[in-house]
Structure formats: C-alpha cells, structure tokens
Amino acid sequence: MTTPAQGLHSHVLATLGLAITAGEYPPGTVLRTDELAQRFDVSRTVVREVVRVLESMHLVESRRRVGVTVLPTASWNVYDPQVIRWRLAGADRPRQLRSLTVLRSAVEPVAAGLAALHATPEQCRELTEQALGMVATSRGRRLEEYLVHDIAFHRVVLNASGNEMFARLGDVVAEVLTGRTHHHVMFEDPDPAAVTLHVQVAEAVRERNAARAEELTRQIAVGALQELDVLAP
Amino acid sequence: MTTPAQGLHSHVLATLGLAITAGEYPPGTVLRTDELAQRFDVSRTVVREVVRVLESMHLVESRRRVGVTVLPTASWNVYDPQVIRWRLAGADRPRQLRSLTVLRSAVEPVAAGLAALHATPEQCRELTEQALGMVATSRGRRLEEYLVHDIAFHRVVLNASGNEMFARLGDVVAEVLTGRTHHHVMFEDPDPAAVTLHVQVAEAVRERNAARAEELTRQIAVGALQELDVLAP
DNA sequence: GGGAATTAAAAGTACTACTTTTACGTCACA
DNA sequence: TGTGACGTAAAAGTAGTACTTTTAATTCCC
Missing domain, CATH: 1.20.120.530 (GntR ligand-binding domain-like)
Known part of the structure; x- marks a missing residue:
C-alpha cells in the first residue's frame, strides 16, 4: 500500500507518520497502542517503538490511561528530514x-x-x-x-x-x-x-x-x- | 546522576543522548542493547525504544549482528531541539x-x-x-x-x-x-x-x-x- | 589462495505477565 | 446541591522469555 518496507517497524512508522502529517488524524485524536497493533497486525512492542519515535518528533504525545494523542501542527519538529519528506508527499x-x-x-x-x-x-x-x-x-x-x-x-x-x-x-x-x-x-x-x-x-x-x-x-x-x-x- | 527523570525511558534517553552528543562515544563506537540494558539496569525493551529514538535523530544506527553504532556528527539531526539542548549542555x-x-x-x-x-x-x-x-x-x-x-x-x-x-x-x-x-x-x-x-x-x-x-x-x-x-x- | 558453505552473535519480533499512573465515576458529607 | 475524598478500571509502562532473521566472520573445500 504505502512503502514496501524492510522491517515491520519502518513500515508502521512510515504509514502512521504519513497519515498524521497528512492530517488524517486531526489534532487531539487518540489512538491506542493495542488497537494499532491489531490494525497493522504487529506486536505491541513494534507499535510502542514507533510511537516513541513519533513522540520524539512531537507528532504525538503518549499519556497513561489516555492513549496516544495526535499533537497540533505547531508542535511538530518541522525540521526533521523525515517529517519534511512526509509532508512533501502529502496534501x-x-x-x-x-x-x-x-x-x-x-x-x-x-x-x-x-x-x-x-x-x-x-x-x-x-x-x-x-x-x-x-x-x-x-x-x-x-x-x-x-x-x-x-x-x-x-x-x-x-x-x-x-x-x-x-x-x-x-x-x-x-x-x-x-x-x-x-x-x-x-x-x-x-x-x-x-x-x-x-x-x-x-x-x-x-x-x-x-x-x-x-x-x-x-x-x-x-x-x-x-x-x-x-x-x- | 544526570536527570532525575520520571520514567525509565526518559532517563536512559537523556543519559545516552547527552553522552553521545558530548562525544563520549567517538563515531564508530558500537554498543550492544543488552549490555546497555545491564548497565542502566532496565529491560531490553526500554533500551530498544531509546535506541529507536536515537536512531530517528541519526545519532546512532542499529544493524543486525553488529550492534548500535554511533554515527559521525555530520549525520546528526542538528535541528532537533533535543539534540540542540544536549549539545548546548556539553563541551x-x-x-x-x-x-x-x-x-x-x-x-x-x-x-x-x-x-x-x-x-x-x-x-x-x-x-x-x-x-x-x-x-x-x-x-x-x-x-x-x-x-x-x-x-x-x-x-x-x-x-x-x-x-x-x-x-x-x-x-x-x-x-x-x-x-x-x-x-x-x-x-x-x-x-x-x-x-x-x-x-x-x-x-x-x-x-x-x-x-x-x-x-x-x-x-x-x-x-x-x-x-x-x-x-x- | 579464493570462493562457497557454516556458524554464531546480535538485533528484530512476539507474547505474556505484571506494575503504575490517572481519568472518571461514585458516594459520603456538608 | 455542590464539593471533596475515594475506589476502580483502562491504558501505557516495564520486564522477561522464547523465537526468528540477518549477516559478519570463520571454516573448509576445491
């Protein structure tokens, strides 16, 4: 669908990162890790690692008892080459x-x-x-x-x-x-x-x-x- | 020692990130995840998540059968606010x-x-x-x-x-x-x-x-x- | 001496069990 | 009726283990 990807991590990261930067999940949207694990058919481990990376790009924020919240554009690390690439590929x-x-x-x-x-x-x-x-x-x-x-x-x-x-x-x-x-x-x-x-x-x-x-x-x-x-x- | 840190992940990330950006591990140095897990007294899970984040900042590169290699300064994401903060705190x-x-x-x-x-x-x-x-x-x-x-x-x-x-x-x-x-x-x-x-x-x-x-x-x-x-x- | 097969070391993935935090609902009390 | 303490459960955080996959390095054969 998106990128072929060598490695589950890269695939999930690319898909989620692209979707978020494309605005498919409006700021405030909450995702749950095991829901994502199910959706991508990977283990929670993989999803957690992806979420951590997205968190370091300030695309999302993960809080206990709440879930993974999508952050507003203003807080994104817009100088991250990966984020730039995603956004250039998007809308x-x-x-x-x-x-x-x-x-x-x-x-x-x-x-x-x-x-x-x-x-x-x-x-x-x-x-x-x-x-x-x-x-x-x-x-x-x-x-x-x-x-x-x-x-x-x-x-x-x-x-x-x-x-x-x-x-x-x-x-x-x-x-x-x-x-x-x-x-x-x-x-x-x-x-x-x-x-x-x-x-x-x-x-x-x-x-x-x-x-x-x-x-x-x-x-x-x-x-x-x-x-x-x-x-x- | 470094930051008090709420959460093992943050603590390990801060310590490792600071050490790497300070040049304590010269480019090419290889670290092994379970060695790190032992050193910080955390599970491999935590270390892996940290490594994934450092990898997204292009501070390190993780390869199978090799380990986690510290990358040269030239490839670091120097616009990442976190990296900037670490470097400003260093030498x-x-x-x-x-x-x-x-x-x-x-x-x-x-x-x-x-x-x-x-x-x-x-x-x-x-x-x-x-x-x-x-x-x-x-x-x-x-x-x-x-x-x-x-x-x-x-x-x-x-x-x-x-x-x-x-x-x-x-x-x-x-x-x-x-x-x-x-x-x-x-x-x-x-x-x-x-x-x-x-x-x-x-x-x-x-x-x-x-x-x-x-x-x-x-x-x-x-x-x-x-x-x-x-x-x- | 060079190339193919083997080996083993390390990361990658999965799963399961447990801990910790914390939003939210409940209930008692004023 | 409002307010605050309290308990509960939901979700992330952490741990540990078992297994798979890749691949550097060694061995072995020609």
Whole structure:
C-alpha cells in the first residue's frame, strides 16, 4: 500500500507518520497502542517503538490511561528530514514548498557569502563544474540532468559555508528543487537568467568576493520566490 | 546522576543522548542493547525504544549482528531541539552557539521583513511592549529581566513572519540568547545601540516598512556576530 | 589462495505477565 | 446541591522469555 518496507517497524512508522502529517488524524485524536497493533497486525512492542519515535518528533504525545494523542501542527519538529519528506508527499505540499523556499531565500545568500570566504580549492572546482553542468543541460528538455547539477551546486555552497546548520539544509534544498522540477509543467527549460546567476556565483566564490556571492545568490532566491507566486498566487 | 527523570525511558534517553552528543562515544563506537540494558539496569525493551529514538535523530544506527553504532556528527539531526539542548549542555557549547548565531543572522532579518508585512495589530502591540521592556531593563544590572523581554521580542518577530519554519526557530533563539547572557561576564549592561535597534524594529514593523525592519534586524545580527568574535576569536 | 558453505552473535519480533499512573465515576458529607 | 475524598478500571509502562532473521566472520573445500 504505502512503502514496501524492510522491517515491520519502518513500515508502521512510515504509514502512521504519513497519515498524521497528512492530517488524517486531526489534532487531539487518540489512538491506542493495542488497537494499532491489531490494525497493522504487529506486536505491541513494534507499535510502542514507533510511537516513541513519533513522540520524539512531537507528532504525538503518549499519556497513561489516555492513549496516544495526535499533537497540533505547531508542535511538530518541522525540521526533521523525515517529517519534511512526509509532508512533501502529502496534501499540503504546496504550502510546505513555499515555507521551505522562503527559508532557502534567507539562508542561501548568507551561506554563499561564507562559502566565498571558506571554500577549499576543491570545493571551488566542484562548484564551477556543477555550474557548467547546469549550462550544458539548460536547453533541450534535459530537466532531470539539470536538476542533478542544480542540487549538487547548492549542496556544495551550503557545505563550503563551513556552518554545520547550513550544511544540514542540503537535503531540504534537494527536496525543494526536486519537488519544483517534478511539479512544474516540465515543458520549458530553466530560466537562462538563473543559469547565468549560478555561473556567476561560482565565479564570485572562486574570487573570494563574499558580497558579490551573497548578492547574486539573493537574486537566485528572488527568482525562486517569484516562480512560486506565478504558480500559486 | 544526570536527570532525575520520571520514567525509565526518559532517563536512559537523556543519559545516552547527552553522552553521545558530548562525544563520549567517538563515531564508530558500537554498543550492544543488552549490555546497555545491564548497565542502566532496565529491560531490553526500554533500551530498544531509546535506541529507536536515537536512531530517528541519526545519532546512532542499529544493524543486525553488529550492534548500535554511533554515527559521525555530520549525520546528526542538528535541528532537533533535543539534540540542540544536549549539545548546548556539553563541551562544544561555544562552537554550537556560534553556528546557531550565524543561522540567526541569516534568518531573523528576513523574518523581520516578513513580519512587517504580516504582523497582526496584536503582534505589533506585543512587539512594542517587549521593546519598551528591554529599554526599561537595559540599565542597572537587570540582565535576567532584560533577557526575558529580548527572547519574547524575537519570538514575536519569528511568529509574525507567518512562516512556519521561522516560527519554529523561536526555541533556538531563546537558547542562544540565554546561553549568551549566562556566559557573558554579566557585569555590563546590554549595548545601548542594540536596545535602540530593537525599538526601531518594532517601529518599522508597526509602520509596515519591511525593508527597514529587515535592515535594522540585520544590524542587530551583525552586533551579535561581532560580540561572538570578541569573546572567542 | 579464493570462493562457497557454516556458524554464531546480535538485533528484530512476539507474547505474556505484571506494575503504575490517572481519568472518571461514585458516594459520603456538608 | 455542590464539593471533596475515594475506589476502580483502562491504558501505557516495564520486564522477561522464547523465537526468528540477518549477516559478519570463520571454516573448509576445491
């Protein structure tokens, strides 16, 4: 039904997590562990372990004599990559993509500025390579190939920033870019202006020009935000 | 020893989580569940649930026939509030504070800009109130009171931004500000310039001047970063 | 010396019995 | 009629045991 899953735990976790983040159980809904055990045809042990994980994500709260209560969205660990993936797979995907894109627009310019200061020669090389890859695949409906380079590019920038918190947003950016590409009409090639900006960012980083790297990345971010507005006003 | 803990699970989780994030078990260390069960004098059931949670935070990885392996820092869910709290309580607290402050410097200006666009009248009022509270407590060694207003101020800005991802950083900011205050020499009152900037941000938001709110918050961030450099060069 | 078969160690799963907490209903008393 | 103490039962929490499954490591054969 959902994911094949290797291991009962993963299967139950994926199913329940997806259902909760999709809003199938409104906040306040109470589930009982042995009811769940029966429903998924697994032992209470497995269910308990799943509940503990969901509890650590603040999706649910388990209380004695009451049961497992679904918590309101406001308390969810929305930075948990697993939660992000579930939500992107669910109904409020557009809302989620918007939130994440705004986050990107705040973080990536600063990260690029830091990258210009801290990037190793190897990272500079990698950055240029990915930018050129984007140029090469920017025409002729090669969106999938373009996406790979785009993700790699942003990942390198975030890693090169030298900030751990930024680096860990690589997966989030990957999800957003993937979602964007696959949600798009997929007919048109990427905006040539954006492609050029990426090449220029690589240049700026190579030249250790932090202010320019930051400003150029800010322009990329503005483009991404405008794109969202065009799609969902 | 560590936390009193109501519930065996919480106790074991807190102890193990703290130990791992503190680097007491270098990456690659393998633990065995029944060894842990023995060490903490709890059943394997409890240990397994704890391991599952640590696994969901990507602090450890559990493999059959091998055991529970401690993962390298790079794979940790560093945005998990629990992980943040553990790390701030541990040895690399300074490094952690720096990472988080850089993150703040990227996010908060953008959040302030959005707050200027989206803040409700109630939020504007609250913002002004907290800013005035900061002014009132900015002199005469009233650092603890000042801190309360400071935290509240930034929380309102993040919430008013209307972006879920920003809003959830309220706790992180609170931790950083608290850590900063309690780590400081505690002798001197807050920088008057910073206090003024907060008042001006509240003004800018009230006047719906997004660009100004953003720029002023950027100045606050710059101040926070410089402060870090002064303390730990 | 290399590859296939064997082994055993550890996690994964199930089940059952028991303990602890606590929401809720009951009943006595004012 | 309202209020508070009390008892009950429901559900999670914990323990222990028995069994299954995966898989690293060793052995053994060619």
